[in-house]
Ligand SMILES: [Fe+2]
């Protein structure tokens with residue numbers, strides 16, 4: 398019997414390649430969300446206090462695009478079709494609110510990549526997990542930059558189920 402693509406596991410309870418591809422496509426939608434968010438916020442953010450972080454957000458935009466390209470490579474490599482849609486982007490007129498949206502998105506992204514690395518290794522996709530680790534390092538930098546801009550300690554996002 399063919400594995401049910403809507404479930405996370407095959408009939409035997411093991412993670413399947415198809416499910417990993419579906420999950421990577423959700424990661425890709427989060428990367429597109431991040432590209433749009435950072436492109437917008439880096440240009441819209443106003444106020445002397447935020448000029449440093451605006452430059453930083455512009456750098457993030459480039460890094461998120463690089464992540465989207467890397468994920469698309471892997472999704473295609475694993476036999477899937479890379480997503481062409483993004484998760485919804487929240488906007489705000491308030492600088493602090495914008496940074497807060499970014500921070501929450503980065504936490505969600507990190508939670509998911511931590512899980513994805515384990516799942517890639519479960520399927521012996523070690524080169525993929527290596528690339529995911531590099532992406533995760535960037536996301537950790539992004540989270541740290543946003544927390545610092547908000548004057549807060551960097552939170553620990555945990556790991557997705
Ligand atoms: Fe990213």
Ligand SMILES: [Fe+2]
Pocket residue numbers: 431457461503506535536539
């Ligand atoms: Fe990020």
